[in-house]
Amino acid sequence: MRAVTWQGTHNMAVTEVPDPQIEEPSDAIIKVTSTGLCGSDLHLYETLAPFMEAGDVVGHEPMGIVEEVGSAVTNLQVGDRVVVPFNVCCGSCFMCDQRLYSQCETTQNHEHGTGASFFGYSKLYGHVPGGQAEFLRVPFADFLPVKVPHGPSDDRFLFLSDVLPTAWQALQYAEVPDGGTLLVLGAGPIGDMAARMGVHAGYRVIAVDRVPERLERVAKYGAEPLDFDEAEKVGTVGDVVREATKGRGPDSVIDAVGMEAHGSPVASTVQKFAGLLPDAVAQPVMKTAGVDRMTALYTAIDAVRRGGTISIAGVYGGAMDPMPMFQMFDKQIQLRMGQANVRAWTDELMSILVESDPFGVESFASHHLPLDDAPSAYEKFQKKEDGTVKVVFQP
Secondary structure (H helix, E strand, O other): EEEEEEEEOOOOOOEOOOOOOOOOOEEEEEEEEEEEEOOHHHHHHHHHHHHHHEEEEEOOOOEEEEEEOOOOOOOOOOOOEEEEEEEEEEOOHHHHHHOOOOHHOOOOOOOOOOOOEOOOOOOHHHEEEEEEEEHHEEOEEEOOOOEEOOOHHHHHHHHHHHHHHHHHHHHHOOOOOOOOEEEEEEOOOEEEEEEHHHHHHEOOOOOOOOHHHHHHHHHHHOOOEEHHHHHHHHHHHHHHHHOOOOOOOOEEEEEEOOOHHOOOOHHHHHHHOOOHOHHHHHHHHHHHHOOOOHHHHHHHHHHHHOOOOEEEEOOOOOOOOOHHHHHHHHOOOOOEEOOOHHHHHHHHHHHHHHOOOOHHHHHHHOEEEEEEHHHHHHHHHHHOOOHHHHHHHHO
């Protein structure tokens, strides 16, 4: 089959790889009909290279049609249409019973001290072949895949794999009070969707980004756009937002940026240095080096009102620069974070999507492309070129 494979830093290629096979009686094979390109994939493209191997199949936002099921699978049949959440989780361990599916004990990666495995996401998270491919093996097929109705376009349901539940969890963790103000940092796919959800919930939403096309998208759904660079010319984002909120700041902040090390000269130097090292040496360097661009989190801490809540949806990794603990303590900030527990939210979101499209999912993707265009799509997405906000590949 054809699949998007990692071949090196900034080097994605569409290559022929072996078709996936049923390996356990609980497995299913799906024929992928649509598969997303996620902001987290950019970390594989650059930052997490020491944890990748040439030929790794990437991607963790797939959906498609069930092609084959293992002998123990009873909830799926050949021909069913399914979305596959990015967490590889069993649904029956202690953590899954707590609905903490991103911490599944069955697929935790003890070697690297990380939680549940993900599809297509490096040795750090299980080295599981990903979904930017023509076919995908899905473990725990009686629990993990989400059955969706035939009829509506793939885009109506595809984002149940990651974008929708990640944004939804970020909004729940933000604990915005009724009629409150939510500041969303970053208007990429997750920030954009979280802003739309916040507006739909009745909150005042202010969305911050540097890219005009992204700010235009959130503005169409009722969020107030704020250009980061323009705000910095008159002070800080915190200053501007406090002025717009009676001097207090927003009740809640969602950090949908996380680690953007490709924007940091110091981080870039560390990454390039690590890339010259053998993996056995580079891996601990990348886990502990202070490579993270902390601008978004520092902005969140500064901007949020006293007693407010910060919800971190953007991915962070490696050692942090010193956290402003005095300011966090003094302001009595609540901080919540973590990978989305996708399966915890899919039923609730499905009940919304089968009735209507309040979040604009059917027009959410900025680009629909064949799989062969993946290498250029990764480059444009990383450089924020050509209005690239959300790419959907159609194998």
